[in-house]
Amino acid sequence: MVKAAILGFGTVGSGVYNVLNTNSELIKKRTGEGIEVKYVLDLREFPGHPVDDILTHDFNDIVNDPEVKVVAEVMGGIKPAYDFTKQCLLAKKSVCTSNKELVAKHGPELIKLAKENDVNYFFEASCGGGIPVIRSLNEALIADEIDEISGILNGTTNYILTRMSREGSLFDDVLKDAQDMGYAERNPEADIEGFDAQRKIAILSSIAFGKTVDHEKVYTEGISKITPSDIEFAKEFGCTVKLLAYSRHRDGKYHAFVAPFMVDRENPLYSVDGVFNAIFVHGNMLGDAMFYGSGAGSLPTASAVAADMAQAVKNEGRTVYNNWQEGSIELSPIDTFEGRFFVRIEKSDKETAKRVFGDQTAFKEIALAGSECAFITEVMSEKDFEEKASKLSGIKSRIRVK
């Protein structure tokens, strides 16, 4: 049995402990060795819990134990996870993590450090919970040039949008309800303002495109301004509103952003509802493919961490190829991106809108929206759109159209 440690016994950490125990026979058979958790690191006590016997409050117990070959870092955050991860890799222990903040911020350095020490830094669980998209990008799609990724990468916002769409409710009301039910954090900013999805699309794009996409440079809009009338108009146009994380490599230019989108019924992302995540990728040979599953939750995420640990055991002494190589990608500014826009305005502005955006633009009116109407533009750059929109007396909302 290979000895392992789990750093952090929270939602994901306890899940990893569960997966390794529940499926221990199967993991033993498939890895040839099996994995035994020798330490769990947590500041808290767990009296009466089986984990109590292997609990430590001192990271040095783990890093100094040469028997420990693989470590699950499921603490989250940068401090002390960054320092602990580096120390483990330097001590020739593979590290497997669900920590998207750390991967987005220090991924390349940690991947390199793992390689220098003939171990692995795996982070399948950092994007899309249990969905095996990272391993697919790195290994299964190795003969393809991935030129586009679009995904629903945040379960909380998708849950909120799904309920707003089904019930016609206000954003604030659904958020409060989601918080009461544990689907949203008390401090929900990272989810609802898109920062969680921003980190995830940066990680996926770095793997797909082969160099670092800096998450802080990914243009990001959240969902807090979406109203019931946006959602009703979306239905009128045969669409639904989704928070998409998007990146694209075309004609030598890279774009990446996170924003609410109108998604039409033909798009496989249209029917991804509730806390589910889905990641759509396009390869130059493969064409379209999509990965769908539970984007969060203790066991799905833990399943991915445990699978990484099993792969680390199977690949002991050998660093598995990661397509995320050194160097960084310069993103083009969002105002050069071209697309269509849904726009909601006062009916009194309709004639001006027709003059500015073109006679052919089809307007819709719905009872719910009172004095408002909405239209979808032709394809134009973000910059052109902003210029045209500035000629109206005011727009109530604009949402990009996929």
Place this chain on the structure above:
Amino acid sequence: MVKAAILGFGTVGSGVYNVLNTNSELIKKRTGEGIEVKYVLDLREFPGHPVDDILTHDFNDIVNDPEVKVVAEVMGGIKPAYDFTKQCLLAKKSVCTSNKELVAKHGPELIKLAKENDVNYFFEASCGGGIPVIRSLNEALIADEIDEISGILNGTTNYILTRMSREGSLFDDVLKDAQDMGYAERNPEADIEGFDAQRKIAILSSIAFGKTVDHEKVYTEGISKITPSDIEFAKEFGCTVKLLAYSRHRDGKYHAFVAPFMVDRENPLYSVDGVFNAIFVHGNMLGDAMFYGSGAGSLPTASAVAADMAQAVKNEGRTVYNNWQEGSIELSPIDTFEGRFFVRIEKSDKETAKRVFGDQTAFKEIALAGSECAFITEVMSEKDFEEKASKLSGIKSRIRVK
């Protein structure tokens, strides 16, 4: 550059040649070596085509060339592919294939032979075209016990059902049209009677469950009896008709079958239309996950073969773990499987049906169906259903409900 050979220059073979050439730089970077096609085996001539320079009609040129390390077997069928594959593996060349017939029939023997010779037998392209489901089952989901697979695994039948559903057309008319457009074979039996999906579900189940599922023992029904009125009734019940390949491991029992199913709107398979494939898997830790993409076509399938070839190069001298191990799985007879059934009958049989299937059963009537009506039963075993159904004066159709 690692030297490779392609056996068969048909739809998939020419696609493999294309992928390896178009993406050669990228494959070189990711494998560290690159792949050069040294031979293409085909009985035909291709004058003027670049492949003409490397064309051979003699398999011995390939098997006796020690420089050739990886072979794409994309001939299809059992003879001579089976013999060629064995000879290549014995000559310590890895073999990558899209040949589902061969994998379903001789998979375990060829996997074992590869292992004995420290090479690989990869067959990602045999199920779901370019969708990376096999590598995910073998590697990414290594910490999960997969207990259920259900998939749309045949693009031709899904295309036909999608068009019947959209247009209300007759099966025979859509089939003829699909043949004219090249979406269905002149001899369509393998697709429309479910035998193609039967082989694929046997392969996927063998990997998921760890032992051989004999494809010939997988109960199989095709779609040729589906009528426009089945499809209209499906809509009335909020469903669509899909040909599903299904397998399940529960309470120590294994079931596997291929049959048309009513799939409701909440199911992610509901919106998988046209020639697309999707494979839904359930893991005991992961929960639900789905893989979606182009299930056929030259380039998507070739992308998977080329990715296998790249993996063979990266793993030279090392056999990658395959969860499909020795031994075989005994499938339980279909009559022990429990589910609900959609039943279409004459209105005159309605009272008898209520007596036999229970008062609570909800009947639907639609204009198109004239003197017919339809209902969906409660959950019962296939055997119970057959017994009850035999008490009616005759049923027009029965379709399982997912």
